[in-house]
Amino acid sequence: MKKIISLVMVALATLFIGCGGAKLAPETQTLIDNKTILYTQVGMWTEKGKILGTNYSTGLHIPVNSEVKILSANAKVIVIEYNGEKINYEVVSKYTKVDTAGMIKRLFSDKKVSLDGLSPATKTNILNGAVALGMTKKSVLLARGYPPFHATKGIEANKWTYWRNRFVKAYVTFKDGKVSKIDGAVS
Numbered sequence: 449m450k451k452i453i454s455l456v457m458v459a460l461a462t463l464f465i466g467c468g469g470a471k472l473a474p475e476t477q478t479l480i481d482n483k484t485i486l487y488t489q490v491g492m493w494t495e496k497g498k499i500l501g502t503n504y505s506t507g508l509h510i511p512v513n514s515e516v517k518i519l520s521a522n523a524k525v526i527v528i529e530y531n532g533e534k535i536n537y538e539v540v541s542k543y544t545k546v547d548t549a550g551m552i553k554r555l556f557s558d559k560k561v562s563l564d565g566l567s568p569a570t571k572t573n574i575l576n577g578a579v580a581l582g583m584t585k586k587s588v589l590l591a592r593g594y595p596p597f598h599a600t601k602g603i604e605a606n607k608w609t610y611w612r613n614r615f616v617k618a619y620v621t622f623k624d625g626k627v628s629k630i631d632g633a634v635s
Contacts, residue, residue: 501540
């Protein structure tokens with residue numbers, strides 16, 4: 449009986465600790481504490497005051513290199529400010545395969561992403577969150593963000609799955625590192 453009680457106490461303690469805030473690197477915590485201006489590293493969409501970690505492409509598009517501030521972060525939500533509006537980025541680790549600290553590192557930086565050397569058409573697609581034939585994997589990430597990794601094996605894969613919304617999927621196929629086929633509405 450004592451062993452069962454001990455196991456239950458350990459399980460409850462683990463659950464309690466796991467529900468706390470994400471462990472952030474000190475420099476990331478400083479960015480949050482100081483409300484430092486950061487730049488988005490990929491395109492993302494907000495609808496009704498939230499962005500889902502599943503990366504649906506509905507609502508207002510926030511392009512790469514947009515100025516944001518991280519107001520707070522915990523294991524489930526990163527609260528950002530964009531154009532004076534508070535937006536909750538809902539971290540869904542089972543889809544993103546990274547925790548809050550990983551999402552902050554993936555999505556935000558104190559430096560803008562360089563778009564130098566890209567064609568005008570590619571820059572326009574990136575800033576509009578659009579994917580087109582011939583775009584590189586990096587350009588697709590900048591435009592559309594990371595695909596949910598429960599349906600895409602990783603950015604090394606040659607086929608990425610995106611969702612427009614909960615019901616509509618789109619597939620981006622790469623050949624030699626460039627978009628060769630698009631099935632469905634990616635953006």
